[in-house]
Amino acid sequence: MDFFEVVQRRRSIRRFKRVKIPEEDVVKIMEAGRAAPTDATLHLWSAIRVVDETKRAEIARLIEQPHVEEGAEFFVFLADLYRLGELLRYRGNDIVEHRLALFVFAAIDAALAAENMALAATALGYGSCFIGAVQNAPRELIKILNLPKLTYPLFGLVIGVPDEYPPPRPRLPLDMLFHLNEYRRYTEAELKNAFTEMSRVSKSGNWLRLLIKYAGRGGYFDSRGTTLETLLKELDFI
Numbered sequence: 001m002d003f004f005e006v007v008q009r010r011r012s013i014r015r016f017k018r019v020k021i022p023e024e025d026v027v028k029i030m031e032a033g034r035a036a037p038t039d040a041t042l043h044l045w046s047a048i049r050v051v052d053e054t055k056r057a058e059i060a061r062l063i064e065q066p067h068v069e070e071g072a073e074f075f076v077f078l079a080d081l082y083r084l085g086e087l088l089r090y091r092g093n094d095i096v097e098h099r100l101a102l103f104v105f106a107a108i109d110a111a112l113a114a115e116n117m118a119l120a121a122t123a124l125g126y127g128s129c130f131i132g133a134v135q136n137a138p139r140e141l142i143k144i145l146n147l148p149k150l151t152y153p154l155f156g157l158v159i160g161v162p163d164e165y166p167p168p169r170p171r172l173p174l175d176m177l178f179h180l181n182e183y184r185r186y187t188e189a190e191l192k193n194a195f196t197e198m199s200r201v202s203k204s205g206n207w208l209r210l211l212i213k214y215a216g217r218g219g220y221f222d223s224r225g226t227t228l229e230t231l232l233k234e235l236d237f238i
Protein backbone atom coordinates (compact mmCIF):
# COMPACT_ATOMS: atom_id res chain seq x y z
CA MET A 1 0.00 0.00 0.00
CA ASP A 2 1.16 3.52 -0.81
CA PHE A 3 2.09 5.51 2.33
CA PHE A 4 -0.68 8.10 1.93
CA GLU A 5 -3.21 5.34 1.35
CA VAL A 6 -2.12 3.73 4.64
CA VAL A 7 -2.57 7.03 6.47
CA GLN A 8 -6.03 7.55 4.98
CA ARG A 9 -7.10 3.94 5.54
CA ARG A 10 -6.24 3.93 9.24
CA ARG A 11 -9.18 4.50 11.47
CA SER A 12 -10.12 3.33 14.91
CA ILE A 13 -11.46 -0.20 14.76
CA ARG A 14 -13.56 -1.43 17.65
CA ARG A 15 -14.85 -4.74 16.28
CA PHE A 16 -12.40 -7.53 15.67
CA LYS A 17 -12.61 -11.09 14.38
CA ARG A 18 -11.54 -13.52 17.08
CA VAL A 19 -8.45 -14.67 15.21
CA LYS A 20 -4.77 -14.39 15.98
CA ILE A 21 -2.21 -12.41 14.02
CA PRO A 22 0.84 -14.41 12.83
CA GLU A 23 3.79 -13.75 15.14
CA GLU A 24 5.95 -12.54 12.23
CA ASP A 25 3.43 -9.75 11.58
CA VAL A 26 3.34 -8.80 15.26
CA VAL A 27 7.13 -8.58 15.20
CA LYS A 28 6.98 -6.39 12.07
CA ILE A 29 4.52 -4.11 13.85
CA MET A 30 6.71 -3.94 16.97
CA GLU A 31 9.75 -3.20 14.79
CA ALA A 32 7.83 -0.25 13.31
CA GLY A 33 7.34 1.03 16.87
CA ARG A 34 11.02 0.58 17.61
CA ALA A 35 11.95 2.59 14.51
CA ALA A 36 10.10 5.70 15.71
CA PRO A 37 12.12 8.78 16.62
CA THR A 38 13.06 9.17 20.26
CA ASP A 39 14.26 12.35 21.89
CA ALA A 40 18.06 12.37 22.29
CA THR A 41 18.01 8.55 21.85
CA LEU A 42 16.71 8.36 25.42
CA HIS A 43 13.99 5.76 24.60
CA LEU A 44 11.62 7.13 27.22
CA TRP A 45 8.90 4.59 26.47
CA SER A 46 8.13 0.91 26.87
CA ALA A 47 5.10 -1.12 25.91
CA ILE A 48 3.73 -4.15 27.69
CA ARG A 49 2.33 -6.74 25.30
CA VAL A 50 -0.49 -8.31 27.27
CA VAL A 51 -0.91 -11.88 26.05
CA ASP A 52 -2.28 -13.31 29.30
CA GLU A 53 -6.01 -13.71 28.55
CA THR A 54 -7.03 -13.32 32.20
CA LYS A 55 -5.12 -10.07 32.57
CA ARG A 56 -6.50 -8.78 29.30
CA ALA A 57 -10.07 -9.60 30.31
CA GLU A 58 -9.54 -7.92 33.66
CA ILE A 59 -8.18 -4.75 32.04
CA ALA A 60 -11.01 -4.69 29.47
CA ARG A 61 -13.58 -4.97 32.26
CA LEU A 62 -11.89 -2.39 34.49
CA ILE A 63 -11.75 0.27 31.80
CA GLU A 64 -15.02 -0.78 30.14
CA GLN A 65 -13.50 -1.28 26.69
CA PRO A 66 -14.62 -4.69 25.36
CA HIS A 67 -12.51 -4.32 22.17
CA VAL A 68 -9.40 -4.58 24.37
CA GLU A 69 -10.34 -8.21 24.90
CA GLU A 70 -11.57 -8.88 21.39
CA GLY A 71 -8.50 -7.74 19.43
CA ALA A 72 -5.66 -10.15 18.75
CA GLU A 73 -3.01 -8.02 20.45
CA PHE A 74 -3.04 -5.46 23.22
CA PHE A 75 -0.16 -3.20 24.18
CA VAL A 76 -0.02 -0.81 27.12
CA PHE A 77 2.34 2.07 26.42
CA LEU A 78 4.32 3.44 29.32
CA ALA A 79 6.18 6.59 30.03
CA ASP A 80 9.35 4.82 31.13
CA LEU A 81 12.06 6.66 33.03
CA TYR A 82 12.85 3.55 35.06
CA ARG A 83 15.02 1.96 32.36
CA LEU A 84 16.84 5.25 31.82
CA GLY A 85 17.47 5.47 35.57
CA GLU A 86 18.80 1.91 35.57
CA LEU A 87 21.11 2.60 32.61
CA LEU A 88 22.50 5.69 34.30
CA ARG A 89 22.85 3.90 37.65
CA TYR A 90 24.67 1.02 35.95
CA ARG A 91 27.25 3.52 34.75
CA GLY A 92 27.50 5.28 38.12
CA ASN A 93 25.23 8.23 37.35
CA ASP A 94 21.75 9.29 38.34
CA ILE A 95 18.64 10.55 36.60
CA VAL A 96 17.86 14.30 36.69
CA GLU A 97 16.06 15.71 39.70
CA HIS A 98 13.41 17.56 37.70
CA ARG A 99 11.69 14.87 35.75
CA LEU A 100 8.44 16.48 34.60
CA ALA A 101 9.88 17.50 31.23
CA LEU A 102 11.12 13.92 30.78
CA PHE A 103 7.58 12.71 31.45
CA VAL A 104 6.24 14.97 28.71
CA PHE A 105 8.87 13.77 26.26
CA ALA A 106 8.17 10.18 27.30
CA ALA A 107 4.54 10.70 26.30
CA ILE A 108 5.72 12.04 22.94
CA ASP A 109 8.11 9.11 22.39
CA ALA A 110 5.37 6.62 23.27
CA ALA A 111 2.80 8.24 20.99
CA LEU A 112 5.23 8.25 18.05
CA ALA A 113 6.05 4.57 18.54
CA ALA A 114 2.38 3.66 18.87
CA GLU A 115 1.32 5.59 15.77
CA ASN A 116 4.10 3.89 13.78
CA MET A 117 2.62 0.59 14.97
CA ALA A 118 -0.94 1.60 14.10
CA LEU A 119 0.19 2.54 10.59
CA ALA A 120 2.23 -0.66 10.22
CA ALA A 121 -0.81 -2.66 11.31
CA THR A 122 -2.95 -0.85 8.72
CA ALA A 123 -0.36 -1.51 5.99
CA LEU A 124 -0.54 -5.22 6.85
CA GLY A 125 -4.36 -5.18 6.64
CA TYR A 126 -5.09 -5.09 10.37
CA GLY A 127 -7.11 -2.64 12.41
CA SER A 128 -6.19 -0.81 15.60
CA CYS A 129 -7.53 1.48 18.28
CA PHE A 130 -5.77 3.66 20.80
CA ILE A 131 -7.09 3.17 24.33
CA GLY A 132 -6.79 6.29 26.44
CA ALA A 133 -9.31 4.74 28.82
CA VAL A 134 -6.38 3.12 30.65
CA GLN A 135 -6.29 6.54 32.32
CA ASN A 136 -9.53 5.60 34.07
CA ALA A 137 -7.80 2.93 36.14
CA PRO A 138 -4.05 3.64 36.27
CA ARG A 139 -3.62 2.37 39.83
CA GLU A 140 -5.14 -0.99 38.96
CA LEU A 141 -3.01 -1.23 35.81
CA ILE A 142 0.14 -0.48 37.77
CA LYS A 143 -0.69 -3.49 39.97
CA ILE A 144 -1.77 -5.85 37.20
CA LEU A 145 1.30 -5.06 35.08
CA ASN A 146 3.68 -4.94 38.05
CA LEU A 147 5.02 -1.53 37.06
CA PRO A 148 7.99 -0.09 38.95
CA LYS A 149 8.24 3.54 40.04
CA LEU A 150 9.21 5.93 37.23
CA THR A 151 6.87 4.14 34.83
CA TYR A 152 3.33 5.25 34.05
CA PRO A 153 0.64 3.67 31.84
CA LEU A 154 -0.23 6.32 29.25
CA PHE A 155 -2.56 4.55 26.82
CA GLY A 156 -3.20 1.22 25.18
CA LEU A 157 -3.18 0.06 21.57
CA VAL A 158 -5.36 -2.83 20.49
CA ILE A 159 -4.61 -4.47 17.15
CA GLY A 160 -6.48 -7.22 15.35
CA VAL A 161 -8.25 -8.50 12.28
CA PRO A 162 -11.00 -5.95 11.63
CA ASP A 163 -14.64 -6.94 11.63
CA GLU A 164 -15.84 -3.49 10.61
CA TYR A 165 -14.65 -0.69 8.38
CA PRO A 166 -16.37 2.49 9.49
CA PRO A 167 -16.34 5.62 7.32
CA PRO A 168 -13.56 8.11 8.10
CA ARG A 169 -14.27 10.26 11.14
CA PRO A 170 -14.35 14.00 10.58
CA ARG A 171 -11.49 16.33 11.44
CA LEU A 172 -11.32 20.08 11.98
CA PRO A 173 -10.53 22.06 8.83
CA LEU A 174 -6.85 22.32 7.88
CA ASP A 175 -6.68 26.07 8.53
CA MET A 176 -7.98 25.64 12.08
CA LEU A 177 -5.23 23.16 12.85
CA PHE A 178 -2.34 24.88 11.11
CA HIS A 179 -1.43 28.50 11.76
CA LEU A 180 0.83 30.58 9.57
CA ASN A 181 3.82 32.15 11.36
CA GLU A 182 1.78 33.13 14.40
CA TYR A 183 -1.30 31.98 16.30
CA ARG A 184 -4.40 33.24 14.53
CA ARG A 185 -7.46 33.75 16.78
CA TYR A 186 -10.68 32.08 15.64
CA THR A 187 -13.69 34.00 14.39
CA GLU A 188 -17.18 33.17 15.66
CA ALA A 189 -18.07 31.96 12.17
CA GLU A 190 -15.15 29.52 12.21
CA LEU A 191 -16.19 28.20 15.61
CA LYS A 192 -19.72 27.65 14.31
CA ASN A 193 -18.34 25.94 11.23
CA ALA A 194 -16.18 23.65 13.40
CA PHE A 195 -19.30 22.25 15.06
CA THR A 196 -20.95 21.78 11.68
CA GLU A 197 -17.90 19.98 10.27
CA MET A 198 -17.57 17.78 13.34
CA SER A 199 -21.27 16.90 13.58
CA ARG A 200 -20.59 13.82 11.42
CA VAL A 201 -18.71 12.40 14.43
CA SER A 202 -21.83 10.66 15.74
CA LYS A 203 -25.35 9.74 14.73
CA SER A 204 -26.80 12.40 17.01
CA GLY A 205 -24.49 14.97 15.41
CA ASN A 206 -23.75 16.39 18.84
CA TRP A 207 -19.98 17.00 19.01
CA LEU A 208 -20.46 19.42 21.90
CA ARG A 209 -21.76 16.60 24.09
CA LEU A 210 -18.52 14.70 23.46
CA LEU A 211 -16.36 17.74 24.22
CA ILE A 212 -18.22 18.32 27.48
CA LYS A 213 -18.14 14.64 28.52
CA TYR A 214 -14.35 14.58 28.26
CA ALA A 215 -13.07 18.09 28.66
CA GLY A 216 -15.90 20.31 29.89
CA ARG A 217 -16.20 21.23 33.58
CA GLY A 218 -16.43 18.00 35.58
CA GLY A 219 -15.54 15.92 32.50
CA TYR A 220 -13.34 12.78 32.50
CA PHE A 221 -10.15 14.81 32.30
CA ASP A 222 -10.97 16.53 35.58
CA SER A 223 -10.60 13.32 37.58
CA ARG A 224 -7.87 11.99 35.26
CA GLY A 225 -5.88 15.13 35.99
CA THR A 226 -6.24 14.78 39.75
CA THR A 227 -5.21 11.11 39.67
CA LEU A 228 -2.31 11.86 37.32
CA GLU A 229 -0.94 14.54 39.60
CA THR A 230 -1.13 12.28 42.67
CA LEU A 231 0.41 9.33 40.85
CA LEU A 232 3.22 11.33 39.27
CA LYS A 233 4.27 12.29 42.80
CA GLU A 234 3.94 8.75 44.16
CA LEU A 235 5.90 7.32 41.24
CA ASP A 236 8.77 9.83 41.58
CA PHE A 237 8.09 11.64 38.31
CA ILE A 238 7.68 14.96 40.13
Ligand SMILES: Cc1cc2nc3c(=O)[nH]c(=O)nc-3n(C[C@H](O)[C@H](O)[C@H](O)COP(=O)(O)O)c2cc1C
Nearest residue numbers: 010011012014065129130131132133134155168169
Ligand atom coordinates in the same frame (compact mmCIF):
# COMPACT_ATOMS: atom_id res chain seq x y z
C1 LIG B 1 -4.70 9.09 22.81
C2 LIG B 1 -5.96 8.46 22.29
C3 LIG B 1 -6.80 7.79 23.16
C4 LIG B 1 -7.94 7.15 22.69
N1 LIG B 1 -8.70 6.42 23.56
C5 LIG B 1 -9.71 5.66 23.09
C6 LIG B 1 -10.38 4.76 23.97
O1 LIG B 1 -10.09 4.65 25.16
N2 LIG B 1 -11.35 3.98 23.45
C7 LIG B 1 -11.71 4.03 22.12
O2 LIG B 1 -12.58 3.26 21.71
N3 LIG B 1 -11.10 4.90 21.27
C8 LIG B 1 -10.10 5.69 21.71
N4 LIG B 1 -9.41 6.53 20.86
C9 LIG B 1 -9.81 6.62 19.45
C10 LIG B 1 -10.43 7.98 19.10
O3 LIG B 1 -11.74 8.01 19.58
C11 LIG B 1 -10.37 8.17 17.58
O4 LIG B 1 -9.02 8.24 17.18
C12 LIG B 1 -11.11 9.42 17.12
O5 LIG B 1 -12.48 9.30 17.37
C13 LIG B 1 -10.91 9.65 15.62
O6 LIG B 1 -11.35 8.52 14.89
P1 LIG B 1 -10.36 7.71 13.93
O7 LIG B 1 -9.21 7.20 14.73
O8 LIG B 1 -11.19 6.58 13.37
O9 LIG B 1 -9.90 8.65 12.85
C14 LIG B 1 -8.28 7.21 21.30
C15 LIG B 1 -7.43 7.92 20.44
C16 LIG B 1 -6.30 8.52 20.92
C17 LIG B 1 -5.38 9.23 19.95
